[in-house]
Amino acid sequence: MTQSKKNKPPKLYVLERRDFQELLTALSADGYQLIGPTLREGAVTYAEITAVEDLPIGYTDDQEKGTYRLHQAREPRLFGCGPGPHSWKKYLFPARMRLWQAQRSNGGFTVQADAHTPDKLALIGVRACELQAIAIQDRVFTGGAYVDPAYQAQRENTFIVAVNCGRANKTCFCTSMHTGPKAVSGYDLALTEVYTPEQHYFLIESGSPSGDEVLHALPTRPAAVDEVEAGEAIIAATSAQMERSLETKGLKDLLYASYDHQRWDAVAARCLACGNCTMVCPTCFCTTVEDVTDLSGDTAERWRKWDSCFTMEFSYIVGGSIRSTAKARYRQWLTHKLATWVDQFGTMGCVGCGRCITWCPVGIDITEEVREIQTTSVAPTAAVTERKRKRENT
Amino acid sequence: MQRKNKPKLAVWKFASCDGCQLSLLDCEDELLAVAGAIDIAYFPEATRAVMKGPYDLSLVEGSITTQHDAERIHQVRRNSKLLVTIGSCATVGGIQALRNFKDVKNLTALVYANPKYIETLSKSTPIADHVFVDFELRGCPINKAQLVEIISAYLNGRKPNVPKYSVCMECKRRGTPCVMVTQGTPCMGPVTQAGCGALCPAYQRGCYGCFGPAETPNPRALSEQWKALGKTPQEILRAYRSFNAYADAFRKEGDAHEG
Ligand code: SF4
Ligand code: SF4
Ligand code: SF4
Ligand code: SF4
Numbered sequence: 001m002t003q004s005k006k007n008k009p010p011k012l013y014v015l016e017r018r019d020f021q022e023l024l025t026a027l028s029a030d031g032y033q034l035i036g037p038t039l040r041e042g043a044v045t046y047a048e049i050t051a052v053e054d055l056p057i058g059y060t061d062d063q064e065k066g067t068y069r070l071h072q073a074r075e076p077r078l079f080g081c082g083p084g085p086h087s088w089k090k091y092l093f094p095a096r097m098r099l100w101q102a103q104r105s106n107g108g109f110t111v112q113a114d115a116h117t118p119d120k121l122a123l124i125g126v127r128a129c130e131l132q133a134i135a136i137q138d139r140v141f142t143g144g145a146y147v148d149p150a151y152q153a154q155r156e157n158t159f160i161v162a163v164n165c166g167r168a169n170k171t172c173f174c175t176s177m178h179t180g181p182k183a184v185s186g187y188d189l190a191l192t193e194v195y196t197p198e199q200h201y202f203l204i205e206s207g208s209p210s211g212d213e214v215l216h217a218l219p220t221r222p223a224a225v226d227e228v229e230a231g232e233a234i235i236a237a238t239s240a241q242m243e244r245s246l247e248t249k250g251l252k253d254l255l256y257a258s259y260d261h262q263r264w265d266a267v268a269a270r271c272l273a274c275g276n277c278t279m280v281c282p283t284c285f286c287t288t289v290e291d292v293t294d295l296s297g298d299t300a301e302r303w304r305k306w307d308s309c310f311t312m313e314f315s316y317i318v319g320g321s322i323r324s325t326a327k328a329r330y331r332q333w334l335t336h337k338l339a340t341w342v343d344q345f346g347t348m349g350c351v352g353c354g355r356c357i358t359w360c361p362v363g364i365d366i367t368e369e370v371r372e373i374q375t376t377s378v379a380p381t382a383a384v385t386e387r388k389r390k391r392e393n394t
Numbered sequence: 395m396q397r398k399n400k401p402k403l404a405v406w407k408f409a410s411c412d413g414c415q416l417s418l419l420d421c422e423d424e425l426l427a428v429a430g431a432i433d434i435a436y437f438p439e440a441t442r443a444v445m446k447g448p449y450d451l452s453l454v455e456g457s458i459t460t461q462h463d464a465e466r467i468h469q470v471r472r473n474s475k476l477l478v479t480i481g482s483c484a485t486v487g488g489i490q491a492l493r494n495f496k497d498v499k500n501l502t503a504l505v506y507a508n509p510k511y512i513e514t515l516s517k518s519t520p521i522a523d524h525v526f527v528d529f530e531l532r533g534c535p536i537n538k539a540q541l542v543e544i545i546s547a548y549l550n551g552r553k554p555n556v557p558k559y560s561v562c563m564e565c566k567r568r569g570t571p572c573v574m575v576t577q578g579t580p581c582m583g584p585v586t587q588a589g590c591g592a593l594c595p596a597y598q599r600g601c602y603g604c605f606g607p608a609e610t611p612n613p614r615a616l617s618e619q620w621k622a623l624g625k626t627p628q629e630i631l632r633a634y635r636s637f638n639a640y641a642d643a644f645r646k647e648g649d650a651h652e653g
Contacts, residue, residue, distance in 0.1 A: 040571070041570065041571050041576070041598055042571060042573075042576035042577055042598070043571035043576050045569065045571060066574070066575055066619070067575055067578070068571070068575045068576050069576070084571070085569075085571040085572065085575075085576075086569055090569065095566075095567040095568075095569075096567060269614075269615065270615045270618070271612065271615065272560070272562075272584035272585065272611075272612050272615055272616060273560070273610055273612065274560045274562040274563075274583070274584035275559065275560060275562055275563050275566070276562050276566060276572065276584075279562070279563065279566030279567070280566065290555045291552070291555075292543070292546075292555060293546055293547075293550045293552065294427070294546065295424065295427040295428060295430075295431045295542070295545065295546045295549060296427065296430075296431060297546075297549060297550040305567065306563075306566070306567055308559075308563065310559075311557070311559040311563070311609075312558065312559070312609045312610060313557070313558075313559070324610070325610075326610065326612060358575060359572055359575055361562075361572060361574040361575060361581070361583075361584055361616075361619060362584075362615055362616070362618070362619045363619075
């Protein structure tokens with residue numbers, strides 16, 4: 001449904017804050033269920049919304065490694081909060097999903113695959129990094145020879161309203177990953193929220209034919225030059241505000257060469273192997289399947305659930321787990337995100353959203369770990385030398 | 395499917411509060427199906443009817459705290475094809491294993507008017523310390539859905555789906571924002587085995603560790619974070635000295651914060 005217009009200059013319009021509800025109303029009238037940021041349990045989480053009042057109006061968040069706090073801000077912005085503990089993947093790639101059920105009858109059995117009728121969803125407030133995360137999952141689930149039909153059907157029924165970031169969280173590093181803070185593709189509509197004591201409006205542009213249709217039905221006017229500039233200034237300021245960074249140059253090869261780096265031991269001493277970093281990550285796509293039966297054994301079901309490379313079962317192969325230590329599991333996670341993913345799908349598996357940093361209960365920071373590996377010498381440990389020696393001798 | 399010879403189920407009680415056995419009675423919706431699929435041959439909590447052994451499946455609740463029970467569990471084992479322990483008492487010694495950290499004679503003197511009538515072992519120990527156990531179902535109390543899963547897996551000759559990873563996995567699948575991160579509330583979730591569905595975090599409380607240590611737990615790293623959140627060694631000690639105090643990983647972490 002989404003497609004970018006790469007060559008034509010985007011047309012910017014102004015939607016006044018007082019008319020924002022019109023956007024929601026128009027999407028509802030088109031049959032979309034609206035999903036957006038809401039306040040719940042001390043965080044901004046994605047959930048169904050019906051009116052503009054459901055948004056976390058006037059709230060902002062402070063994020064650092066292992067901490068997240070909401071605050072009431074002075075400015076009544078609709079999108080003043082950054083990415084929270086949820087990612088949109090929970091709608092496109094649900095945490096639990098039944099794949100099929102089987103029924104025993106007369107000595108045989110019949111299998112019925114679940115139909116997975118998609119919901120018509122409009123995602124409101126998707127950040128630039130999140131758009132890129134969705135693009136990454138698109139490649140994972142629909143890019144190869146084996147397409148995930150449930151994912152594909154849901155994607156085809158999803159309308160995306162992106163929001164360019166007016167503020168960078170301390171855990172954000174999208175500029176390093178070239179994924180933000182401005183939405184460049186993959187949206188139906190994109191907004192920039194402009195707030196001054198005198199004015200509160202949204203710059204709005206369309207990125208797809210369905211975006212055009214909705215946009216034309218809204219009470220907008222073409223943006224004036226100073227309004228366009230105000231929007232650009234906001235995005236430039238957000239980029240300048242970004243405190244974290246991750247150097248990606250040469251990183252893939254460096255990580256491949258760092259299998260025995262001593263830093264893995266240091267991080268493993270702190271890592272809980274709890275799996276939070278993978279569960280909150282908008283690109284992580286791993287699942288496990290669970291077969292269940294009822295007591296009679298007449299009905300069986302297969303369920304798919306989010307999995308994590310931090311569990312022992314993840315690497316269980318006849319007789320045991322091949323990644324039994326936290327060291328092996330953390331190394332797998334980081335190396336997949338930033339190196340093997342490139343060989344697998346052509347891009348890195350990290351978009352710099354910072355979730356794994358904020359939501360790690362002990363505050364392990366991917367950017368810090370990478371920097372340590374980049375800046376400390378990869379002096380081969382005794383074990384490496386020993387392994388090399390053995391290899392050469394065989 | 396109708397079975398000609400229904401397997402015989404027995405439920406045994408050792409030192410415990412009965413809460414786990416009651417989980418079976420609490421399976422109102424499933425109980426009829428359970429009763430249809432198996433003969434409840436011995437279950438004093440539920441019925442006075444007693445069928446003679448041997449039993450196909452024995453569920454054992456409670457820990458071993460007396461010499462008498464230390465002998466009785468061998469009889470149960472001899473009479474059972476499959477023996478599954480249920481709950482923290484049976485799997486790690488339970489809350490009563492707190493005595494294991496003290497001299498039990500001093501404790502009986504504190505509690506009983508005539509301690510000389512008390513015959514007890516110096517430690518409360520899990521069933522697996524005494525006999526071979528086929529499967530351990532954790533929790534204080536156990537989760538009834540997991541109990542039904544065990545029985546269902548047994549009846550259908552398949553592996554039970556009882557994951558050993560952390561509570562965090564369940565917490566994230568249900569979309570609960572982490573309470574350690576949003577409020578600085580200490581949570582045992584990262585070192586505790588899943589099974590409850592991350593109940594406490596869903597009510598914005600830290601996990602109490604009812605299901606005992608997860609696979610490959612790292613309590614030392616968690617304690618460092620708890621200290622950073624302002625918890626004293628005393629408070630950390632108390633968190634580990636609870637229903638699963640005598641489980642290896644929890645016992646060691648408690649010890650590290652003692653004194
Ligand atoms: S890095 Fe953090 S979130 Fe990830 S498994 Fe380790 S402790 Fe958990
Ligand atoms: S980092 Fe781990 S959970 Fe995430 S996609 Fe890679 S292997 Fe899967
Ligand atoms: S690895 Fe971390 S920063 Fe990168 S996309 Fe995943 S959660 Fe975001
Ligand atoms: S609230 Fe507890 S169980 Fe949930 S993610 Fe945080 S530490 Fe884990």
